[in-house]
Amino acid sequence: MNLLLADDEPLMLNILQSYFSKEGFRVFPAQDGEEALELFYGGPVDLAILDWMMPRRSGVEVCREIKKAGRTKVLLLTAKGGAEDELLALEAGADDYVRKPFDPRVLLLRARKLLQLTSTVAIGDVTVDLAGQKIFRGGEDVQATWKEFQLMKFLVRNKGRIISRKMLLDHVWGFDYFGEERTVDTHIRRLREKIGESRIKTYRGMGYCLEEPDE
DSSP, X not given: OEEEEEOSOHHHHHHXXXXXXXXXXXXXEESSHHHHHHHHHHSOXXXXXXXXXXXXXXXXXXXXXXXXXXXXXXXXXXXOOOHHHHHXXXXXXXXXXXESSOOXXXXXXXXXXXXXXXXXXXXXXXXXXXXXXXXXXXXXXXXXXXXXXXXXXXXXXXXXXXXXXXXXIIIIIOTTOOSOTTHXXXXXXXXXXXXXXXXXXXXXXXXXXXXXXXX
8 A cells, every 4th residue: 555644754754654664555654745745646646644833834734635636535633622623624625633642553553544454464265464463365374474474464555456575675674774685585585474365466677566366
C-alpha cells in the first residue's frame, strides 16, 4: 500500500514514517502541502495522511485537491479540537479525522480501517496472520522465520506491485543495511519453498511481485 504522509514537524514525520514502514507500507513523506501534492501526482497513492497546519498549502487544501482528482482516502491530523474544525475537515472530503496528540497504534488502526485491511490475508491456500506474525499453508504453520514473515508482510501490503530488492532491503533489513543485495534472493527462495513457487513472481531486472495463483 502506498501512503502519502505529510507533516511539517520533522520528528513527527520521521516517527510515523518509521512506524508505517515497519508495517509494510510504502511511505512517501512530505513537509509541506505543495510537496505533498507533487508526490500525489507523481504516482499512485492509496491513503494520504495530512497534517492540517502546513506551510504553502494546508492539509485541508491538499485534501480538497486530492478528492477532486480521484478516490484516494484522506485522513487529517490536527491539534484543533472544535466541532467546527471537524466539520470543515469532513466538508473538505476527509474520510477520517484524528486529533493530536495520538497513539501511533490508533492511527495505524484507522488507516487499516480506511483501506479495509484485515489482520488476516488469504492468497489461495496461503493465509498470512499479520497480527500473529505467522504464515499458514493449507491450515498448517509453515514456520516462517522473522525475516521471511517481514518479507511476506511487505509483499502482501503491496500485492500486485513489483517491489525491487532495494525496497525490500530498506523495509525488512533497514535503511542502514550495507550487505549484499542478493540476500533478498536467498530469503525469497526459502519463502517460496514454504508457500509455493508460483506465489512470488520474479521480474528480471525489476524485482518481485506477490500474485494470486490464477493471475
